[in-house]
Amino acid sequence: MAGGNATTLLDAKTLVKTRALMGNALRQICRVSALALILGSMAMVPVTVQAQPRAGHAKAAVAPKPDAKPAKASPRRQKSAEGARRAAEAENTNGFNIDGRRVRVDVVKAETDMLGPDGRAPAVLILHGAHGLGDGSLFYPQAKALAERGITAFVVHYFDGIPQARKAAPTLHDERERVIAEAVSYVSKQAYVDAERIGVFGLSLGGFHALSLGSRDQRIQAVVNVVGAMPSEVQRRGVHRMPPTLVMHGDRDATVPVRRAYELASLLGEIGAEHEVKIYKGEGHTFRGDAKEDSITRTVDFFERHLGGDRGLLDKELEIDIALAPVVPETEMLPIRELTIADEALWAMAEQGNSQPGN
Known part of the structure; x- marks a missing residue:
């Protein structure tokens, strides 16, 4: 009996040890299996590791995906003319519609005590250049100066009527002129x-349009052109009439060369149009300082003479000094049709930023 009991106890201890060893082995197998499952699932999911740049080193550019859309370029930020508009006390009008597009028009009305017996005043349309109004400093002060002398000024946002992106493109000349002609109709109403007393002031691209419109629109009684010129295509078609015209230009203008002003003076002389020419020495495509102030004063004086209520009496009783174009060497004074500075080149230069802001 005693021997049998000893044998039974020995078998029990062996069984316990065997079960313990089997349990440990099973747990090890489970751990290995779990680890294998985890590693297998990680292999199925792509992992992107973004390396961080070291200090002092630029971050490497990430190549775009083949089907990725190109990033849109940020639009060029336009300067606000609101400050100049408020300073000139310009009012927003209802403007007018053309082809379903609203064209804004700001007005600076003539001083009340300078209105005629019928409560009406002469009017001048102000046309901006290829870059729009810019900060307004080239246009609203001019409008204010006109109003102080009894002439109502209208600043026309004529680009509003052009749906195309490149609104100053030479190919859109006729479209822009149609908008400006509609603006004249709006003002006259x-x-x-x-x-009966409407004039046009234009700077740069606006000057081109002021001259073009004045050559064919009988409603225009006076034109002031600042650093613009008669469009080449209009010259090719033929110019046979112009109202009294003031031409102002800088002799260092790299966008619209000063010889375009000489060319214009020659044309006005040939057709017998009354005109004045002022060339500012040392000035470029934008007048500054004393030249700018002088151009504003000359503009007001010119329109007052030709649009004022006593314009007929002034013409008869006062001796008005009409400045003629400067003498130009014969080598430069070619016939008009042979001066072929393409307007397209001027606009290309302007769009590349060679011209001053606001032109």
Whole structure:
């Protein structure tokens, strides 16, 4: 009996040890299996590791995906003309519609005590250049100066009527001129405007349009052109009439060369149009300082003479000094049709930023 009990106890201890060893082995197998499952799932999911740049080293550019859309370029930030508009006390009008597009028009009305007996005043349309109004400093002060001398000024946002992106493109000349002609009609219908006394002031691209419109629109009674010129295509078609015209230009203008002003003076002389020319020495495509102030004063004086209520009496009783174009060497004074500075080249230069802001 005793021997049998000893044998039984020995078998029990062996069984316990065997079960313990089997349990440890099973747990090890489970751990290995779990680890294998985890590693297998990680292999199925792509992992992107983004390396961080070291200090002092630029971050490497990430190549775009083949089907990725190109990033949109940020639009060029336009300067605000709101400050200049408020300073000139310009009012927003209802403007007018053309082909379903609203064209904004700001007005600076003539001083009340300078209106005629019928409550109406002469009017001048102000046309901006290829870069729009810019900060407004080249246009609203001019409008204010006109209003202080009894002439109502309208600043026309004529680009509003052009749906194309490159609104100053030479190919859109006729479209822009149609908008400006509609602006003349709008101004002439205002109850406080004398439709028989309307002038146009244009700077750069606006000057080109002021001259072009004045050559064919009988409603325009006076034109002031600042650093613009007669469009080449208009010259090719033929110019046979122009109202009294003031031409102002800088002799260092790299966008619209000063010889375009000489060319214009020659044309005005040939057709017998009354004109004045002022060339500012040392000035470029934008007048500054004393030249800018002088150009504003000359503009007001010119329109007052030719649009004022006593314009007929002034013409008869006062001796008005009409400045002629400067003498130009014969080598430069070629016939007009042979001066072929393409307007397209001027606009290309302007769009590349060679011209001053606001032109």
